Amino acid sequence: MGNDTQSALGTTPQSLAEVREIFGERFVAARVEAEADARDLLDKRAGSMSVDEALQLGRLFNRHEKTGQVRLDRFSPGFAGAVMNKLTEDIDRFNRVVAELWSSPADEALALLGRMFTDRSVLPGAGSSLPSMLLYLRDPEQFGVCINATMKGLAHVSGKTFRADGQVGYERFCQALRMWREQYGVAPQEADAVLTNIMRAATAPSVAGPVAKTATVIDVPPSGRLTVEQVADQCFLPVEQIDKWVAALHGPMRQAVFFGPPGTGKTWVALKLAHHLATSPDHVELVQFHPAYSYEDFVEGLRPDLADGGALRYTPRDGVFLKLCERARKGPPDDVFVLVIDEMNRADLAAVFGELLFLLEYRAVKPAVLPYSQRQFSVPPNVIILGTMNTADRSLALVDFALRRRFNAFHLHPSDDVLTRWSSVRSDVDADLLLGMFRMIRDRVGRQSPVSPGHSYWMVEQIDAATAETIWSYQLYPYLAEHWFERPEDLDRLDVDIRALIAERS
Numbered sequence: 036m037g038n039d040t041q042s043a044l045g046t047t048p049q050s051l052a053e054v055r056e057i058f059g060e061r062f063v064a065a066r067v068e069a070e071a072d073a074r075d076l077l078d079k080r081a082g083s084m085s086v087d088e089a090l091q092l093g094r095l096f097n098r099h100e101k102t103g104q105v106r107l108d109r110f111s112p113g114f115a116g117a118v119m120n121k122l123t124e125d126i127d128r129f130n131r132v133v134a135e136l137w138s139s140p141a142d143e144a145l146a147l148l149g150r151m152f153t154d155r156s157v158l159p160g161a162g163s164s165l166p167s168m169l170l171y172l173r174d175p176e177q178f179g180v181c182i183n184a185t186m187k188g189l190a191h192v193s194g195k196t197f198r199a200d201g202q203v204g205y206e207r208f209c210q211a212l213r214m215w216r217e218q219y220g221v222a223p224q225e226a227d228a229v230l231t232n233i234m235r236a237a238t239a240p241s242v243a244g245p246v247a248k249t250a251t252v253i254d255v256p257p258s259g260r261l262t263v264e265q266v267a268d269q270c271f272l273p274v275e276q277i278d279k280w281v282a283a284l285h286g287p288m289r290q291a292v293f294f295g296p297p298g299t300g301k302t303w304v305a306l307k308l309a310h311h312l313a314t315s316p317d318h319v320e321l322v323q324f325h326p327a328y329s330y331e332d333f334v335e336g337l338r339p340d341l342a343d344g345g346a347l348r349y350t351p352r353d354g355v356f357l358k359l360c361e362r363a364r365k366g367p368p369d370d371v372f373v374l375v376i377d378e379m380n381r382a383d384l385a386a387v388f389g390e391l392l393f394l395l396e397y398r399a400v401k402p403a404v405l406p407y408s409q410r411q412f413s414v415p416p417n418v419i420i421l422g423t424m425n426t427a428d429r430s431l432a433l434v435d436f437a438l439r440r441r442f443n444a445f446h447l448h449p450s451d452d453v454l455t456r457w458s459s460v461r462s463d464v465d466a467d468l469l470l471g472m473f474r475m476i477r478d479r480v481g482r483q484s485p486v487s488p489g490h491s492y493w494m495v496e497q498i499d500a501a502t503a504e505t506i507w508s509y510q511l512y513p514y515l516a517e518h519w520f521e522r523p524e525d526l527d528r529l530d531v532d533i534r535a536l537i538a539e540r541s
Contacts, residue, residue, distance in 0.1 A: 065100035082134030121535035149202025162539025163199035175223035188230030291443035298489030324382035379422035426485035
């Protein structure tokens with residue numbers, strides 16, 4: 036056993052002490068009582084349960100105590116209401132499977148568990164948690180509850196890898212679990228909590244740890260510019276796609292808008308591309324439009340000033356865009372400056388841009404006279420504008436067509452390819468879970484729907500089933516409820532199926 040594993044083994048006593056302190060003195064006893072009640076219900080009703088009794092069984096699986104308070108979240112989100120509703124859609128099949136797992140000889144029950152691990156259609160929604168929970172209740176000293184958290188925690192302390200991929204894999208997991216429990220005096224009822232605590236401690240990001248790709252933090256190389264390959268790599272997009280965008284922006288139309296549903300990485304991609312196009316990181320400016328944003332903020336406007344003697348006067352002041360253009364005009368002609376406009380369609384674009392609608396299209400033809408300063412102005416050729424627009428925002432329909440035709444349109448759509456590339460370089464995420472949820476939501480909402488939520492919702496470092504449930508419950512479900520207000524039944528069905536999918540991987 037190597038030094039790394041020895042170090043990992045040293046985390047068990049600390050984690051065990053922490054968990055026992057957190058849960059209180061009735062930690063194990065309360066779980067023993069709940070398991071006894073579950074066995075009693077199974078002995079009486081396995082094979083002939085009603086839906087209500089099956090839901091009660093799920094509550095017993097989840098019942099325990101924490102600091103003296105009864106809770107129903109021992110394996111949350113597993114065995115919760117929506118999950119058990121999915122499991123009991125075909126109550127006859129549920130009863131047949133549960134009866135065989137509970138009452139048949141141990142070798143036959145293990146064989147069925149193996150089939151369920153490899154073929155999820157045996158009992159949709161059961162995952163690895165239900166069959167392993169039933170075997171655990173039959174003999175807690177011999178078997179363990181096989182969920183992602185316990186497998187990852189046990190992998191950390193043992194130096195081995197565990198997967199719920201069949202009977203052999205489960206028996207290997209149980210053998211390692213028994214050895215670990217015996218070594219540290221861990222009761223069967225507390226093993227899942229201790230291993231989950233170890234898993235969370237082992238995968239918690241450090242202060243200097245990686246930053247989620249959805250954050251707008253740009254890592255610029257020493258050269259000061261990102262290469263096309265670096266943009267593609269950091270956006271998880273094909274190099275050929277980045278090349279096409281760059282070629283379009285080197286043509287006569289030096290501005291583009293990234294458009295697509297929320298969560299498709301529009302701002303992230305625009306900023307990355309900006310740091311390839313601009314000749315220096317200092318040449319990239321970011322501004323976010325909103326309903327109160329005006330021509331005076333963007334181009335120029337009158338601002339109050341005190342003249343000599345204290346008299347109030349109004350003088351022309353340059354806005355964000357004019358300041359950037361003046362910097363570009365004064366610098367070397369080969370320098371490139373990029374303005375990124377986030378949430379572009381949140382403002383009244385025709386009013387904010389004013390004569391820029393003409394100047395952006397005819398940069399080298401003729402300058403225009405600005406209304407406040409009365410000076411002639413043109414947009415320098417070394418200034419590029421990148422905007423982002425959200426297709427789920429109803430204000431997109433109000434975008435002036437004259438402005439639309441003056442921008443290249445770069446479409447970013449919800450992409451499982453991007454999510455696959457992102458997850459493939461991260462060993463700490465459950466790629467099957469993320470892709471399963473993403474594809475289920477995308478297919479139900481519609482692949483071409485302007486409101487279909489994008490892949491970046493799931494591109495969260497250290498994501499696990501609990502984090503996935505939080506994202507679904509507090510970000511995506513409310514978002515879809517707003518856009519599906521006429522389809523509550525469809526959203527309810529999707530909610531049940533998503534929670535069942537999460538529970539399978541919990």
